[in-house]
Amino acid sequence: MEPREQQDIYESILNTARRTSDGLKSLADNIKKTLEALLAPQYERNSKLQKLAVANVMDPAVARNVAGDDVRNYVEKLQQIHTELSATNKEIEQIQNRLALLQGKTPNDPRLKAAYDQELKELHKLNQDYTNTYRLLQKQAMILSDPKISEKLADVTQKSDMDKALQGIYEKARELKVGAQKKVEAVQKVEEYVRPKLG
Amino acid sequence: MFERLQKPFLTVETGEAYQPIRVAYDLLQPEKLNDAIAKLQFIEPKDAKQGGGWNLFWRNECDDLHFESLDSFKKNPQHPIRLGTMLVKDKTLYLNLPSFKRACLLVPLLHKLIDPAIVKIKKADFLNKVFGLNERLPHGFAELFDENELEKIVHQRIHDYEEVQARCEQASTAEEAFQILSEYTKTEAHKKLPYAERYAFQEVDGMDPDVAYLGFYIFLRGRELVAIRRWFGETGYTLADAAEETIEQVFGGMNIDIIE
Numbered sequence: 119m120e121p122r123e124q125q126d127i128y129e130s131i132l133n134t135a136r137r138t139s140d141g142l143k144s145l146a147d148n149i150k151k152t153l154e155a156l157l158a159p160q161y162e163r164n165s166k167l168q169k170l171a172v173a174n175v176m177d178p179a180v181a182r183n184v185a186g187d188d189v190r191n192y193v194e195k196l197q198q199i200h201t202e203l204s205a206t207n208k209e210i211e212q213i214q215n216r217l218a219l220l221q222g223k224t225p226n227d228p229r230l231k232a233a234y235d236q237e238l239k240e241l242h243k244l245n246q247d248y249t250n251t252y253r254l255l256q257k258q259a260m261i262l263s264d265p266k267i268s269e270k271l272a273d274v275t276q277k278s279d280m281d282k283a284l285q286g287i288y289e290k291a292r293e294l295k296v297g298a299q300k301k302v303e304a305v306q307k308v309e310e311y312v313r314p315k316l317g
Numbered sequence: 318m319f320e321r322l323q324k325p326f327l328t329v330e331t332g333e334a335y336q337p338i339r340v341a342y343d344l345l346q347p348e349k350l351n352d353a354i355a356k357l358q359f360i361e362p363k364d365a366k367q368g369g370g371w372n373l374f375w376r377n378e379c380d381d382l383h384f385e386s387l388d389s390f391k392k393n394p395q396h397p398i399r400l401g402t403m404l405v406k407d408k409t410l411y412l413n414l415p416s417f418k419r420a421c422l423l424v425p426l427l428h429k430l431i432d433p434a435i436v437k438i439k440k441a442d443f444l445n446k447v448f449g450l451n452e453r454l455p456h457g458f459a460e461l462f463d464e465n466e467l468e469k470i471v472h473q474r475i476h477d478y479e480e481v482q483a484r485c486e487q488a489s490t491a492e493e494a495f496q497i498l499s500e501y502t503k504t505e506a507h508k509k510l511p512y513a514e515r516y517a518f519q520e521v522d523g524m525d526p527d528v529a530y531l532g533f534y535i536f537l538r539g540r541e542l543v544a545i546r547r548w549f550g551e552t553g554y555t556l557a558d559a560a561e562e563t564i565e566q567v568f569g570g571m572n573i574d575i576i577e
Contacts, residue, residue, distance in 0.1 A: 139525070145567070146531045152566045153538040156559070160545045161332060167325035246396050260325060261451040276451065 171263035172256050176200050186268045188277075195284055196259060199291050203252060206291070209298040210245055216305050217241065220312060230312070237304060244297050251290045258283050326447040326548050330398050331375075331384040333416040334545060338443035338537075339458045340412040340420060342436040344405065349435045354403075357430055363402070370404035373412075373423070378430060382422045410436050413458060417443065417537040424533065425526035438518045442467055443537070445510040447544045467515040477501075506557035510540060539563070 175193060221234045258280070264270065271277045327335040344350060354360050358377035363370050375382065376397040400423065401414040412427070414420050420441065428438070442462045448454065455461045481501040488494035516536055521529035539559045546554040 139528075142528050143525065146528050148567045149531065149563065150534060150538075152563050153535070153542070155566070156542055156562055157538065157545070160542070160549065161328075163323075163549065164325045164328065164334075164545075165332075167323055168328075171325060242395060257450060264324060264451070270451065279451070 168256070168260055171260040175259040175262050186271075188271050189262065189268055192262055192271075192280060192284065195288070196255065196262065199255060199284070199288055200259075202291050202295060203248070203255065206294045206298045207248055207252075209302065210241065210248060213241060213298070213301050213305055214238075216309070220305070220308055223312060230308070233308060237301070237308070241301060244294065244301065247290070247297075248294055251287060251294060254283070254287050254290070258287065323549060324449060326545070327450050327452070329415045329419075331400075331416070331419070333384065333418040334447040334541060335415055335454075336417050336444055336447060336541065336544070337455065337458065337461065338414050338417060338420045338441055339462070340414070340424060340441045341439045342410040342412070343439050344408050344410055344435075345437055346435045347405075347408065349432075350405070350410065353431050353435050360403070368404075370402055372399050373401045373403065374398065375400050379423070379426055382426070384418060409439075411458075417541045421530070421534045421537055425530045428521070428526040428530070433522065438521070440518060441516040441533070441537075442513065443516070443540075444513055445540055445544055446512065447548050462513050467513060470511055471515050471517055477505075503557065506560055507555050510543065510556070514540075535563075 175196060217234060217237055221231075261267070261280070271280060329335050354371060359374050359379045360371045361374065363372055373379070374397040376394070379400070382400075400419050401412060404411045404413065412420075412423065414423065420443075424438065424441075442458070444461060478501075481497060484497050485494040488497060516533060518533065539556055542559045543554055543556055546558075
């Protein structure tokens with residue numbers, strides 16, 4: 119066989135292999151995309167159910183309509199924590215806005231810049247803790263939205279789990295409130311320090 | 318107000334269903350493992366108090382991983398999500414993950430990042446169910462998986478397959494062999510899935526990891542679909558239904574006719 123013919127055959131084999139490999143890759147991608155597409159509506163459905171469950175339990179009218187005292191107490195406690203957490207979240211947002219405003223006013227002061235950066239970092243941590251606590255609250259709200267929750271809470275272990283979970287969230291919400299309050303005071307001090315300078 | 322017919326199932330931070338899975342690797346060169354892992358920035362050693370091992374975070378080398386099931390989640394670079402953990406026990410490296418999706422994304426990635434001459438993927442044990450929100454969650458994998466039971470299921474499957482293979486080889490025509498194979502696939506796909514199951518990996522040397530691990534992907538995500546559809550009340554939904562829907566969409570989309 120001529121070297122030229124050998125070269126042609128070799129290239130032809132390589133091309134076929136490349137096409138087969140590309141074809142396999144494309145098939146693999148298609149299968150993955152299809153499975154994702156089949157799963158997507160199920161996840162959307164689950165997400166809607168989760169949101170609906172939380173919204174239902176957080177509705178103040180719910181506590182009044184819940185039949186059992188046990189469940190009503192839990193729902194009321196959950197709503198109370200939710201109210202406190204929402205207030206803390208608003209406070210965190212306000213602190214963030216006030217810090218951004220201060221940062222814009224004195225951009226060239228390195229000492230102040232370091233202080234703002236530190237405050238922002240701590241605020242970020244506070245915000246993260248808030249998000250985690252809110253997730254825990256959502257989870258308990260979803261559990262309480264179960265139509266058979268009264269029967270489930272008749273079980274001592276389930277009741278004890280619910281007590282512990284709500285108490286834990288309550289304490290975390292308190293800590294967050296205190297943390298946010300401390301941040302308000304810190305920002306206030308910086309504002310008082312900056313104000314005469316801007317005078 | 319509490320009247321609802323359906324309940325949501327438990328999801329992890331990245332949005333997918335909580336379905337614990339443990340992937341096992343044979344340690345071929347244990348002395349090189351620590352160095353290989355130390356080069357990877359998304360893997361961090363755990364505190365000794367936590368029993369050793371490593372945490373795998375969603376950052377650096379695995380920052381590009383994409384979760385379709387994610388719903389309005391914002392990544393925080395200062396507090397990256399922990400995707401899973403790794404642990405060495407009895408000459409085996411275990412990768413522990415809370416969802417099938419994470420396993421499907423991380424297994425091909427680790428294949429690319431850790432030299433297969435150091436660790437060789439062997440098997441994955443998992444549960445064929447999704448969890449309710451207040452369902453008691455398992456404490457560790459040892460509680461979930463019975464080694465004997467899992468091995469029994471795998472051996473039974475291999476035995477059934479070998480029996481079908483022998484029948485196919487003895488068939489008088491290709492059509493008859495195809496009929497035997499088709500019946501076997503149909504029966505398998507309609508079977509009730511076991512509570513816990515094992516996936517045994519094939520040799521993947523030299524193959525593109527995305528193609529090589531496609532079987533693993535289909536095996537897991539198909540089962541995830543079955544578990545979720547059943548959770549939402551379609552108790553008769555089987556792997557056969559999932560396969561049918563997938564094939565129809567894949568080959569329909571590629572304009573290829575499937576002959577029955």
